[in-house]
Amino acid sequence: xxxxxxxxxxxxxxxxxxxxxxxxxxxxxxxxxxxxxxxxxxxxxxxxxxxxxxxxxxxxxxxxxxxxxxxxxxxxxxxxxxxxxxxxxxxxxxxxxxxxxxxxxxxxxxxxxxxxxxxxxxxxxxxxxxxxxxxxxxxxxxxxxxxxxxxxxxxxxxxxxxxxxxxxxxxxxxxxxxxxxxxxxxxxxxxxxxxxxxxxxxxxxxxxxxxxxxxxxxxxxxxxxxxxxxxxxxxxxxxxxxxxxxxxxxxxxxxxxxxxxxxxxxxxxxxxxxxxxxxxxxxxxxxxxxxxxxxxxxxxxxxxxxxxxxxxxxxxxxxxxxxxxxxxxxxxxxxxxxxxxxxxxxxxxxxxxxxxxxxxxxxxxxxxxxxxxxxxxxxxxxxxxxxxxxxxxxxxxxxxxxxxxxxxxxxxxxxxxxxxxxxxxxxxxxxxxxxxxxxxxxxxxxxxxxxxxxxxxxxxxxxxxxxxxxxxxxxxxxxxxxxxxxxxxxxxxxxxx
Numbered sequence: 369x370x371x372x373x374x375x376x377x378x379x380x381x382x383x384x385x386x387x388x389x390x391x392x393x394x395x396x397x398x399x400x401x402x403x404x405x406x407x408x409x410x411x412x413x414x415x416x417x418x419x420x421x422x423x424x425x426x427x428x429x430x431x432x433x434x435x436x437x438x439x440x441x442x443x444x445x446x447x448x449x450x451x452x453x454x455x456x457x458x459x460x461x462x463x464x465x466x467x468x469x470x471x472x473x474x475x476x477x478x479x480x481x482x483x484x485x486x487x488x489x490x491x492x493x494x495x496x497x498x499x500x501x502x503x504x505x506x507x508x509x510x511x512x513x514x515x516x517x518x519x520x521x522x523x524x525x526x527x528x529x530x531x532x533x534x535x536x537x538x539x540x541x542x543x544x545x546x547x548x549x550x551x552x553x554x555x556x557x558x559x560x561x562x563x564x565x566x567x568x569x570x571x572x573x574x575x576x577x578x579x580x581x582x583x584x585x586x587x588x589x590x591x592x593x594x595x596x597x598x599x600x601x602x603x604x605x606x607x608x609x610x611x612x613x614x615x616x617x618x619x620x621x622x623x624x625x626x627x628x629x630x631x632x633x634x635x636x637x638x639x640x641x642x643x644x645x646x647x648x649x650x651x652x653x654x655x656x657x658x659x660x661x662x663x664x665x666x667x668x669x670x671x672x673x674x675x676x677x678x679x680x681x682x683x684x685x686x687x688x689x690x691x692x693x694x695x696x697x698x699x700x701x702x703x704x705x706x707x708x709x710x711x712x713x714x715x716x717x718x719x720x721x722x723x724x725x726x727x728x729x730x731x732x733x734x735x736x737x738x739x740x741x742x743x744x745x746x747x748x749x750x751x752x753x754x755x756x757x758x759x760x761x762x763x764x765x766x767x768x769x770x771x772x773x774x775x776x777x778x779x780x781x782x783x784x785x786x787x788x789x790x791x792x793x794x795x796x797x798x799x800x801x802x803x804x805x806x807x808x809x810x811x812x813x814x815x816x817x818x819x820x821x822x823x824x825x826x827x828x829x830x831x832x833x834x835x836x837x838x839x840x841x842x843x844x845x846x847x848x849x850x851x852x853x854x855x856x857x858x859x860x861x862x863x864x865x
Contacts, residue, residue, distance in 0.1 A: 454720025
């Protein structure tokens with residue numbers, strides 16, 4: 369057998385795929401001198417290829433786990449429980465939550481805020497029992513320098529709007545920032561209803577409220593700011609409990625955004641002033657809305673808890689039955705979150721809840737409206753559970769998003785499998801090179817053995833001829849032996865006998 373050329377394959381990556389090239393460029397004359405080097409190269413190549421195959425297998429295993437997590441494994445029992453949970457939550461919403469009642473929420477928020485102001489004032493030393501006295505006590509103990517500097521300047525700022533216009537009166541991080549900034553710049557920062565940003569210098573009375581050093585400036589800008597906002601939550605001491613308080617976090621955030629150049633000319637500042645002053649939508653109003661939304665959130669939370677609890681209990685029981693030991697349980701398989709099955713169950717449960725809620729809202733709105741379309745729409749809005757609709761939208765989006773992720777990972781797995789196939793082909797090429805090398809060594813060994821056999825045969829023939837010659841020489845020398853040593857013949861015969 370004659371090999372003209374042999375070499376290990378050349379590997380190169382082209383556009384994220386593996387291309388295997390076979391380069392037969394080493395001649396048989398050169399092979400013997402490079403045999404050891406070639407063997408080492410093949411061994412190193414096999415080691416590298418096997419490492420790449422293992423790396424791609426690890427990646428495939430990881431992708432399989434993610435694909436399984438993003439695959440819906442819910443069965444008929446899971447879906448029935450999800451539907452049942454949604455029905456139960458919908459009934460709770462229909463008969464307990466009822467319609468959205470802003471007046472009920474406003475009564476709760478007024479009581480909560482007034483109680484908070486009273487408790488804060490008493491904690492600071494107030495000994496009275498009247499709300500207006502508590503407000504006056506906090507205002508006098510914790511004044512802020514920018515409180516009244518807008519008066520008499522005809523800047524489009526009024527007593528009803530100044531809590532919104534003065535950025536330091538906002539219960540937000542931005543409000544705290546401007547409160548501290550006032551301490552260092554001796555200016556108050558306002559924006560009127562027309563969107564004009566107004567830095568106003570602190571007057572002589574306000575300068576007394578500016579800290580003398582850095583630490584006192586931060587103290588006045590934070591502690592005084594907080595307690596002064598508490599005094600303004602329920603209105604002024606003259607309109608305690610009913611007057612305009614401070615803006616809530618949502619209105620404050622929108623007002624702060626309206627100071628951005630460009631947004632300040634969109635009409636947003638004017639609209640916010642209208643909402644705050646004319647609609648009297650202050651912190652207590654935001655709390656009232658949150659309170660009513662909180663009531664709506666109760667059946668939504670019950671629905672969520674029931675579905676997740678069932679998922680956990682069922683998977684836990686299945687794992688315990690299969691493993692028969694708490695220590696062997698794969699807890700990741702029981703956790704009721706971050707998997708497509710749980711998301712699909714929540715989509716079904718929240719969707720069922722939303723259907724029940726909308727059906728109840730439509731029936732009750734129809735009964736109350738008496739056929740009036742406008743009244744029907746108003747009543748429908750009051751009865752709809754917006755928290756439930758929002759939760760259903762989130763669940764549906766998560767379900768669809770997980771499906772998209774799953775398809776993307778499946779495509780990625782196909783690419784990795786293709787890469788692994790190419791590496792497997794490369795391993796086959798290396799093994800073929802090793803076989804050809806072994807075949808070359810075998811051929812050389814057989815040729816060497818044949819040569820040795822021929823040499824052995826020649827040596828044997830020469831030895832046989834030499835023995836025959838020796839024996840003939842012994843016969844020819846018999847006469848001389850008898851003449852010179854006659855006893856030797858007798859001795860040989862005796863030995864042979």
